[in-house]
Amino acid sequence: MLKHSRLSLRQREALTGYLYISPWIVGFLIFTIGPMFASLYYSFTDYDIISPPVWNNFANYKKIFSGIFEALITHDSSKLGDPIFWQSLKVTLTYAVLALPLGLIVGFFLAVLLNQKIPFVNLWRTIYFLPSVIAGVAVALLWGRIFNPRVGILNPIIEAVLHVKGPGWLADPKWAVPSLVIMGLWGVGGGMIIYLAGLQGVPTDFYDAAKVDGANLYQRFIHITLPMMTPVIFYNLVLGMIGTFQYFTEVYVITNGQGGPVRSTLFYNLYLYQNAFRYNHMGYAATMAWILFIIVLVLTLLVFRSSEVWVYYEGELRGRE
């Protein structure tokens, strides 16, 4: 039993606070930190799920990183310890480079448009936001049909409007990732709503003052809206970046878990999943998970670091005194 005389009020309050959050802490330790340490251990083992793991030192890491220089010198990817790992990383990075900026720009653009005083603005906002609440599986099935090169609705539109033969989309290795990027725009409404909330938080006084000073629409956007929105852009950038590296459901559904055609949509997480649950290479999958964790951590830190020169808080850059 606790004795009041032994603990100060502050200590008692702290203890009570910890006890209140303790269910979460216990859950976090058991279901997050525990598996993380377990996966770290497995990443140094040969583990097929069914048999006990066998310690193999750095063999999994070596497999991933071996042959890099040889492959670079000879331009022969077969020299790599695991060429498919690098292919999956390439696919993921390609998607990130295309989808992330596009998603940020389109979301922001839509938010700016829907922040105007136009008739039925709430209806438009709902229409643009609605697709983002549809589950990834449904979206994938829907777009799989839209992109079908023979019977999908997209190619006939392209052929009617542009008078060119539509691409093979998901059936064409060159177009498969761009198709997924286009499909990703379907969910841009989620980011748009956050931008919209941010835009509505920009004080109108700033615009009024700028107008008095003779600033035109473009100048007001560049010198007021954009800087004021940088914390929101930063937020969406970090979440979007992490999201692109976790891309899985849609491509799993569309390609039936294969990552085809010809491994053109073999995303990092899909390859990780294949290793874990199809090939029973759980140790190797754990290694991949840790490498992904490090990649995302480094990129996130870089973005955070860069934020000092482009993100404005209270009208000032955080990195400047």
Next chain:
Amino acid sequence: MKRLILILNLVLIGAMAIGACATPTTEVASPVAPVATEAPAATVPPAATEPPAATGEKVHVTIFVGLGTGTDPAQIDSENALAEKFNSTHDKIELEFLIVPYDQARERLLAMISGGTAPQLLGPMGIETTAQFLDSLEDLTPYIQRDNYDTADFYGPAVSLNTYEGKNIGLPLGLYPSYIFYNKNAFDAAGVDYPTQDYNDTTWTIDKLREVALLVTLDVNGNNATSPDFDPTNITQYGFDNSWDSLRGWEVLWAPANMGRPTSADYKTAIINDPDWVTGLQWYSDAIWKNHFMPDSAAISGLDPANGDPFAVDGLAMWMSNSWYMSESLNELAFKWDLAPTPFNPKGERIAQVDADGFSMPKDAKNKDEAWEVMKWLLEPENNLELCRIYGCMPARKSTESAYKASLAEIYPEINLDVIFNAATYLDVPNHESWVPDFATINEALSNAQSQILTADQDHDAKSVLDKTNVEVQKILDAYWATH
């Protein structure tokens, strides 16, 4: 009040911790002693699994269904009826079918095995899945020998498909031989005679298949693929497709060395660029890109985008598949169809690759003796027939052939069913789904090679594709043997 909340909190945390640490309920232990039999002197009897439990309790035997067929609602009803039939006639064993959706079955089974709650039986399970779980499956040889279990009634290949290095890792339930389904309307539209149904007709070769396929491939203007006016960008009817099959399944038609096995006999050397493999894959490559009678991957996806079944719509004349396709409501097709044998290859051999289903027992399962009793019951002729009616397989027992044929004739009165039964003479051994080291990884590499042939703007030279794949597979084999 604060103290009360504090205490409640502590109780809650304690309850959560206890709940998280509690061990799962263990299986009901066997109430009966292992069946006493007169085992041959040289036979090692199966190890006793668990001590007997309290008298009167029934031992649970769970059959894990989901690794192949068996998860459709109609099938579940029939499975439950079969379980009821068993349970009403057995007072010591309680049979239960555990139905798991196909896309979750693998992960679920892995979790059950690694968590120490392995089901007693697995099935119906195909050769490919058996190969993937090979190390986890019980060798049934001691049970077979102990009970003098007669396997002579099974088709020979059905037994051998479940045998690895002298171990019986399952008992056969049914076979699914392959043959050609052809669309009679498509042949009529092209004005071409139907393919032969006579297995003795030696003119039915792969070259003849190609010739016929060219004639029944039609473009939007009605020109066939041999016509100089044929437009390959506007094909309305393809001559032939086999895209549901794997690369190994494709290649067995050419009867390469080690048949459906992509390695040397000792499993240490990749032989994927063997001349027969190259010939086979080049035939498919030419069929798509040069002769245009077979659809590429983009065209396949457009043939039946709703169900992904190329033969279900009126745009394909010949479709090579297995007898499990007969369970896909073929009576509902909008056209007339029939069956033709697989053709002879250039060596004069006919190979009808076969899929098969069986029952296996996980090594870590409890109540193995009872599981063995259930397995034997399931494969009694009457139950074998009933299960194959449920799953659409050709029963593995020869003695059920006429009864099965009669039941199939009721469903498909206009179809020449001899094509199915005669195919069982030409099966592929080693099978195209048989075990290879690191099975799924090698399969992915082969699937990638197949994908290159099926996809536009790729390297379609079979030799070049298979040379590269051979290097990749050899690497997988080397890595496997370095640790095994």
